[in-house]
């Protein structure tokens with residue numbers, strides 16, 4: 417077993433197996449819109465895939481954005497999935513009132529998580545009230561036009577409340593020569609497989 421293949425083990429605490437292995441079996445069906453809302457098994461695979469990466473990414477985010485979280489009173493995670501990111505946030509910052517906001521079929525199958533309020537809805541409609549709008553790995557799901565729409569409407573809402581927008585995004589570097597260099601390409605292919613119009617960006 418190589419250092420990198422350890423990420424594919426199902427039984428380790430930090431694993432990428434749900435993201436890298438299972439989802440590809442559904443590539444052809446994913447071309448159909450709304451597949452996840454109609455197929456419970458795929459919905460579960462997709463949510464597990466996101467959750468396994470959330471744990472890994474939030475570990476780093478929490479250590480680098482410590483002061484940022486300290487000053488937050490309420491936060492809505494837009495497209496928060498099964499609240500993997502929020503679970504990590506409330507563990508370290510129980511004073512923050514957190515809301516997980518995602519599509520109704522996702523929220524319906526999301527297990528309860530202490531301290532997290534789940535709200536079902538559409539991110540292109542008005543979102544639940546909070547001082548901070550948090551979005552992790554959302555903008556890469558959408559084309560430029562949709563991203564501008566999201567950014568404009570949330571910016572206005574947040575400015576009115578003197579709050580802030582916190583985004584966690586992936587930036588692909590064209591001359592990436594490190595061991596994770598190909599991950600940009602892998603993520604771009606994932607966006608192709610699982611979204612209609614999403615892509616990884618360089619800026």
Ligand SMILES: C[S@@+](CC[C@H](N)C(=O)[O-])C[C@H]1O[C@@H](n2cnc3c(N)ncnc32)[C@H](O)[C@@H]1O
Pocket residue numbers: 466467470494495496497498500501517518519522537538539540551552553554557
């Ligand atoms: C790539 S996942 C990111 C999940 C989570 N933010 C994370 O990184 O752990 C995108 C999420 O956006 C949700 N989503 C897609 N379209 C949406 C919409 N119109 N309104 C609300 N949520 C939506 C999906 O259900 C999914 O949970």
